Structures are given as C-alpha cells and as structure tokens.
Amino acid sequence: MNKRLSITVAIIISLFIAVNVHLLYSKKSTVSQSLYVHKYERMTPGHYEEEIPKEGLLTPEDVFTVYVGDDETIDSWLVKEGDPVQVGDEIALLQTERAEKQLAAWKAEEEGLLEQQNAIESTIENLESDRSSSRNNTSHVNTTETPGDSDVELTVDVQVDVHQDGAFAQAIAEAERELSEIDRKLAVVQTQLAQDATRPALISPIDGTVSKVHKHGFTLAADIYSNMKLVTTYVQLEEWQKIEAGDPVRIQENSLETVIEGTVHSISEVPATDSRWSEAYEKLDPKERNNPLDLYEITIKPTEELNNLPFGANVNASIIVNEADAVSMKIHWLEAYVKDSAFAWKLDDHGRISKTAVKVPFITDNRAVIADGLTTGDVAIYDRNIDEYEQSNAFLPFPLELPSKSDWRTFGWKNYVKYGFVE
Numbered sequence: 001m002n003k004r005l006s007i008t009v010a011i012i013i014s015l016f017i018a019v020n021v022h023l024l025y026s027k028k029s030t031v032s033q034s035l036y037v038h039k040y041e042r043m044t045p046g047h048y049e050e051e052i053p054k055e056g057l058l059t060p061e062d063v064f065t066v067y068v069g070d071d072e073t074i075d076s077w078l079v080k081e082g083d084p085v086q087v088g089d090e091i092a093l094l095q096t097e098r099a100e101k102q103l104a105a106w107k108a109e110e111e112g113l114l115e116q117q118n119a120i121e122s123t124i125e126n127l128e129s130d131r132s133s134s135r136n137n138t139s140h141v142n143t144t145e146t147p148g149d150s151d152v153e154l155t156v157d158v159q160v161d162v163h164q165d166g167a168f169a170q171a172i173a174e175a176e177r178e179l180s181e182i183d184r185k186l187a188v189v190q191t192q193l194a195q196d197a198t199r200p201a202l203i204s205p206i207d208g209t210v211s212k213v214h215k216h217g218f219t220l221a222a223d224i225y226s227n228m229k230l231v232t233t234y235v236q237l238e239e240w241q242k243i244e245a246g247d248p249v250r251i252q253e254n255s256l257e258t259v260i261e262g263t264v265h266s267i268s269e270v271p272a273t274d275s276r277w278s279e280a281y282e283k284l285d286p287k288e289r290n291n292p293l294d295l296y297e298i299t300i301k302p303t304e305e306l307n308n309l310p311f312g313a314n315v316n317a318s319i320i321v322n323e324a325d326a327v328s329m330k331i332h333w334l335e336a337y338v339k340d341s342a343f344a345w346k347l348d349d350h351g352r353i354s355k356t357a358v359k360v361p362f363i364t365d366n367r368a369v370i371a372d373g374l375t376t377g378d379v380a381i382y383d384r385n386i387d388e389y390e391q392s393n394a395f396l397p398f399p400l401e402l403p404s405k406s407d408w409r410t411f412g413w414k415n416y417v418k419y420g421f422v423e
Contacts, residue, residue, distance in 0.1 A: 056232060067222075069219055085204040086204065248261065333380065
C-alpha cells in the first residue's frame with residue numbers, strides 16, 4: 001500500500017511541476033519571464049577606422065620623353081641612365097646639318113598637338129554637358145594631321161556611345177588621360193623649339209632623373225622621370241568603390257624612421273593597361289581575378305618628399321576609407337545585417353530586453369561601428385535564444401573586480417575584511 005501511494009504521489013508531483021512549467025514558459029503564458037544573459041557590453045565611445053592595406057611602388061608623377069625621328073640626327077649623348085637633369089639641360093647634341101629639318105618637324109608636331117588639344121577639350125566639354133543634362137549622346141571626334149611635308153602623323157580618335165552616367169564618366173576619364181598625354185608632348189616639343197638655334201640639342205623639359213636612354217632603333221629618345229614621387233597601387237572593383245580622392249593614407253617602409261602621411265591623389269576610371277608598374281604590382285600581390293580587366297590604378301601623394309627612397313621601392317600603404325568616433329559591438333551580435341542596416345539587442349531603461357534598429361557605416365576588426373541606434377552607456381546583449389524573450393526582464397552576471405596586487409598591499413587585507421564583511 002505504501003509503495004502504491006508513493007508512486008501516486010510522485011506522479012501527482014510530476015504532473016504539477018509539468019503543468020506549472022507549461023504555464024510559466026508557454027508562448028501564451030502571462031507570467032513575466034527573465035533571461036540570464038552572460039554576454040553583454042556597455043557601450044563606450046572610441047575612434048574607429050576602416051583601412052584597405054595595399055602594396056605600393058614608388059613611381060614618378062610624370063614621365064617625359066624627348067626624342068628625334070632620325071637615327072642620324074644625334075651627334076653625341078651627354079647623359080646616361082640615372083643622371084639628374086634640370087630644365088634646359090642638354091640631353092644630346094644634334095648634327096648641325098640635320099638640325100634645321102628636326103626643328104621643322106618639331107614645329108609641325110606642335111601645330112598638330114595644339115589642334116588635338118583643342119579637339120579633345122571640346123569633346124570633354126560636350127561629354128560633361130551631355131552628362132549633366134542626362135541625355136543619351138554619341139560624341140565623335142576624329143582628327144588626323146600630317147602637317148606640311150613632315151613625316152609626322154598625329155591622330156586622335158575619341159568615340160563614345162553612352163547610355164549611362166558611368167559610361168560618361170569612363171569616356172571623360174579616357175579623354176582626360178589622352179589630354180594629359182598631349183600636354184606632356186607639347187611641353188617636350190615647345191622646350192625644344194625654345195632652345196638656342198646656334199647649338200642644336202635635345203633639351204630636358206623638366207627637373208628630374210634620366211630613367212632610360214634609347215640609343216638604337218628608328219626613334220632615339222630619353223625618358224625622364226619627374227622629381228615628384230608618388231606611391232602607385234592597384235585595386236579591384238570592390239575596393240575601388242570605397243576609395244575617394246583625398247582619402248588619408250599611411251605610408252610605411254622599413255627604412256623610413258616614421259610613418260609618412262599622404263592622400264589619395266588620383267583614381268583611374270579605366271582598367272590598368274600593361275605597364276612595368278602594374279606587372280611589378282601583380283608579382284607583389286598576386287590574386288586570381290575572374291575579370292582580367294578588374295584592376296584600377298590608384299596614386300597616393302605623400303605629404304613630404306621621399307628623397308631617401310629610389311623609384312620602384314616597395315612600400316606599404318594603408319588607405320583609410322572610413323573613420324568615426326562612435327560606439328561599436330561584435331559583428332556576430334547583429335541580426336539581419338544588410339549593407340549599412342541591422343538589428344541589435346539591448347536593455348531598455350527598465351532592464352527589459354529590447355530590439356533596436358542600428359546603422360552600421362562600416363566594419364573594422366570584427367566589430368560593427370554603430371552610427372545610430374546605440375549610444376554611450378547602453379548595454380548591448382546577446383543570446384542565441386534571445387528572440388523568444390523580447391520585452392522580458394534580463395539579469396546579468398554579477399561583475400567581479402579584484403584589486404590589483406599593488407592595491408591589495410597598499411590598502412591592506414585587514415581593511416578589505418573590515419569594509420567588505422564587518423561593516
């Protein structure tokens with residue numbers, strides 16, 4: 001009898017507990033519930049930055065080429081590769097009997113270049129006007145010049161069929177690149193025409209360094225690097241979309257005593273063409289790309305001249321594309337994170353669990369920078385089952401802070417006992 005009674009009592013108690021658990025924790029329960037949350041952070045402000053680390057190469061801001069078209073025009077070369085030159089310095093002496101013909105060729109080239117310059121400037125103006133009015137337009141300029149009896153033939157062909165603003169931007173960028181090249185050629189030719197006719201020579205148009213002397217071939221020439229050094233790097237589309245001209249950059253190299261500050265100088269809107277710099281970069285930072293054209297040139301201008309580093313030196317550059325003074329939280333604590341919006345959980349003023357929308361402008365070091373939705377002093381919380389306890393009370397682990405060893409010795413264990421337990 002006692003055994004049967006004991007079993008009956010046990011069943012009744014189990015049913016009582018089960019019913020109460022159901023009443024307490026079912027979704028229809030009216031009894032307030034609490035959730036123990038052991039993962040939480042009190043929001044404190046900090047300075048956060050989103051950086052894009054890149055390998056970079058030291059390159060000249062401009063490269064000027066002085067040249068003659070006749071291999072018998074040069075009498076003697078006066079410079080070699082690596083020599084510094086200044087504006088007006090003689091690069092090579094010309095044969096006196098051939099100098100007059102060369103000067104005539106330079107004059108004809110100048111006229112052709114000026115016409116090309118005007119044509120491209122007009123094209124750029126038309127493209128910018130069409131883009132601003134948001135109309136589809138086809139702009140075509142084709143100029144071919146063969147001045148006088150010269151063998152110099154100059155051609156510019158800028159043809160654009162645009163249907164979107166991005167296509168306008170690409171067309172303008174390509175035209176501006178062509179215009180910049182024409183400006184450099186004009187500077188070279190006009191420098192040659194301004195020289196002393198009694199001592200015909202190839203003349204340097206800039207202060208710089210001779211990088212290459214072409215003494216053989218149909219065209220004899222010398223390439224001159226300008227003195228201003230830039231850091232050149234290359235980015236793919238995802239990085240390109242984040243970078244803007246003027247973004248701050250930190251430049252570092254082992255031989256540099258301190259980090260050098262700089263800014264993004266130019267951002268190419270056309271894919272990088274094959275060059276010694278892009279080829280060198282791909283060896284420094286090899287990556288597989290689905291699109292072989294997905295590589296764009298970025299140049300960085302240091303705030304101080306890098307005279308103690310040679311052209312081609314490899315440096316590290318960190319481009320800062322975002323920065324903010326704000327609060328932050330762990331990225332995996334966010335819910336429904338899409339672009340710059342997400343949801344986070346926090347404690348409201350009454351200690352209840354509350355879901356709030358937050359703005360996340362960028363991520364850094366696996367932390368989401370919060371621009372709106374959480375402020376200094378808010379307590380952000382996280383639990384895998386937190387969705388089931390919205391508007392419920394939460395209780396957090398008791399904070400335990402032990403004194404440091406030096407504080408313990410200074411204050412004394414007797415005082416800790418007195419104030420911690422006795423009083």
